[in-house]
Amino acid sequence: MGELDFGVIARSWPYLLKGLKYTVQLTAVAAIGGTFFGTLLAMARLSSFKPVALLAAGYVNLMRSIPLLLVIFWFYFLSPILLQSIMGWERPPQIGAERSAYITFVMFEAAYFCEIMRAGIQSIGKGQASAAYALGLGYLQTMKLIILPQAFRNMLPVLLTQVIVLFQDVSLVSLLNVTDFVGASVKIAQRDSRIVEMYMFVAIVYFMLCYSLSTLVKQVQKRIAIIR
Amino acid sequence: MIEINDVSKWYGNFQVLTDCTTTVKKGEVVVICGPSGSGKSTLIKCVNALEPFQKGIITVDGMSVNNSQTDLPKLRARVGMVFQHFELFPHLSITENLTLAQMKVLGRSKEEALDKGLKLLNRVGLQTQAAKFPGELSGGQQQRVAIARALAMDPIAMLFDEPTSALDPEMINEVLDVMVELANEGMTMMCVTHEMGFARKVANRVIFMDQGKIVEDDTKASFFDNPRSERAQQFLAKILHH
Numbered sequence: 315m316g317e318l319d320f321g322v323i324a325r326s327w328p329y330l331l332k333g334l335k336y337t338v339q340l341t342a343v344a345a346i347g348g349t350f351f352g353t354l355l356a357m358a359r360l361s362s363f364k365p366v367a368l369l370a371a372g373y374v375n376l377m378r379s380i381p382l383l384l385v386i387f388w389f390y391f392l393s394p395i396l397l398q399s400i401m402g403w404e405r406p407p408q409i410g411a412e413r414s415a416y417i418t419f420v421m422f423e424a425a426y427f428c429e430i431m432r433a434g435i436q437s438i439g440k441g442q443a444s445a446a447y448a449l450g451l452g453y454l455q456t457m458k459l460i461i462l463p464q465a466f467r468n469m470l471p472v473l474l475t476q477v478i479v480l481f482q483d484v485s486l487v488s489l490l491n492v493t494d495f496v497g498a499s500v501k502i503a504q505r506d507s508r509i510v511e512m513y514m515f516v517a518i519v520y521f522m523l524c525y526s527l528s529t530l531v532k533q534v535q536k537r538i539a540i541i542r
Numbered sequence: 543m544i545e546i547n548d549v550s551k552w553y554g555n556f557q558v559l560t561d562c563t564t565t566v567k568k569g570e571v572v573v574i575c576g577p578s579g580s581g582k583s584t585l586i587k588c589v590n591a592l593e594p595f596q597k598g599i600i601t602v603d604g605m606s607v608n609n610s611q612t613d614l615p616k617l618r619a620r621v622g623m624v625f626q627h628f629e630l631f632p633h634l635s636i637t638e639n640l641t642l643a644q645m646k647v648l649g650r651s652k653e654e655a656l657d658k659g660l661k662l663l664n665r666v667g668l669q670t671q672a673a674k675f676p677g678e679l680s681g682g683q684q685q686r687v688a689i690a691r692a693l694a695m696d697p698i699a700m701l702f703d704e705p706t707s708a709l710d711p712e713m714i715n716e717v718l719d720v721m722v723e724l725a726n727e728g729m730t731m732m733c734v735t736h737e738m739g740f741a742r743k744v745a746n747r748v749i750f751m752d753q754g755k756i757v758e759d760d761t762k763a764s765f766f767d768n769p770r771s772e773r774a775q776q777f778l779a780k781i782l783h784h
Contacts (some may be wrong), residue, residue, distance in 0.1 A: 397678060425711075439627075439629075440630065441625055441629045442625055442629055444587075444592050444625065444629065445623075445625060445629035445630075445631070446631075446643075447592060447615075447618060448590055448592060448618055448622075448623040448625075448692075449618070449643035449647060449648060449691070449692075450616065450618045450619025450620075450643060450648075450695065451614045451615065451621065451647060453644060455646055455723035459642065459646070460631055462629075463633050464632065465632050467633065470694050527567075
């Protein structure tokens with residue numbers, strides 16, 4: 315084994331940064347989109363209208379039973395073909411790996427955020443909704459103004475923990491040849507034969523980012539404990 | 543004002559209300575009492591449609607509660623309700639608790655809602671607490687805010703669902719005082735409560751419920767002096783004996 319050369323990081327810095335930027339972007343979009351659609355799914359799951367509740371439960375259970383990697387492949391390889399046959403197009407549409415990853419992650423994370431938000435909504439006593447209805451507020455107003463703000467606050471630590479998991483899971487898109495942070499590093503490692511250096515560097519960056527996020531989670535937990 | 547006609551309700555196969563009929567006239571104060579599980583809370587929650595019922599008719603100020611044509615939020619906004627566990631919104635300040643529904647349901651401006659809310663807060667003696675959050679107030683104070691919040695909607699009637707039974711003994715009177723004052727001003731009230739002192743002071747009528755049925759529905763004087771049913775006699779003996 316030759317000398318270690320960490321200069322490779324500095325030399326390929328712009329490329330690595332581009333990868334890191336994509337990773338952060340995909341995480342942010344999946345977290346925000348997942349929370350939004352997950353909240354809608356949670357409301358659907360708790361709906362007293364059975365067909366809606368069953369449909370949402372089916373979606374969530376399906377997504378949570380399939381490995382993320384399979385969902386990524388499914389969406390990337392099979393959905394263009396599926397779309398083609400449904401729409402009767404001559405050629406499969408070009409969705410592209412990067413766009414496909416955004417859609418896949420939002421859809422996948424929505425299932426997990428749904429379960430978190432569902433627990434959050436259920437953690438708010440039934441009396442809160444009764445009080446809101448008694449004042450004349452409708453269902454959507456009650457959800458938006460009374461239940462969801464409290465549910466969201468109660469679940470914030472869990473939501474952030476899920477974001478940490480999501481941030482790490484995003485690295486799977488490198489298998490679609492997307493240049494996320496891991497994808498960029500792997501390419502540099504192979505091109506320059508600096509595998510040890512690059513993989514160590516990636517691990518350290520991931521550790522630092524995730525560790526600071528989990529420190530944030532602890533802070534948030536303390537803040538919430540005081541408010542209550 | 544409130545007409546309850548032959549109302550029955552089931553949870554699955556279990557019947558919680560059986561053929562309940564009574565009327566509350568404008569300005570009348572009716573106290574509902576009875577052992578726990580007798581259906582008194584359920585009945586009062588049927589009045590503003592927080593609980594659905596399967597048989598019978600309830601009308602509030604001429605609007606039918608269980609008619610699908612009725613605008614329920616509108617009906618509920620006209621009937622104030624006070625809950626056993628206060629149910630103030632813990633993520634909102636006292637001021638926001640008082641103004642939220644005024645603005646969102648009645649479409650009042652922020653100034654108008656604030657003016658109204660603070661006047662009522664003043665009336666229940668808590669004007670200095672406006673900026674606080676519910677968690678910073680005592681139970682008695684929270685319940686007084688809850689009453690002010692309901693009054694801010696200018697209700698035509700008020701429903702009280704055991705408003706003092708979650709309170710420490712020393713806080714019960716501050717809430718009852720507000721309720722007595724309200725009754726003396728002529729508010730139409732239905733109160734589920736075990737506070738017989740309150741009933742003696744302001745009630746026009748007392749309804750006694752047992753096992754989902756209205757067993758007695760009588761003037762205050764005849765209910766306390768010679769309750770007709772054995773169950774009401776036993777109930778009164780139990781709660782008045784200490």
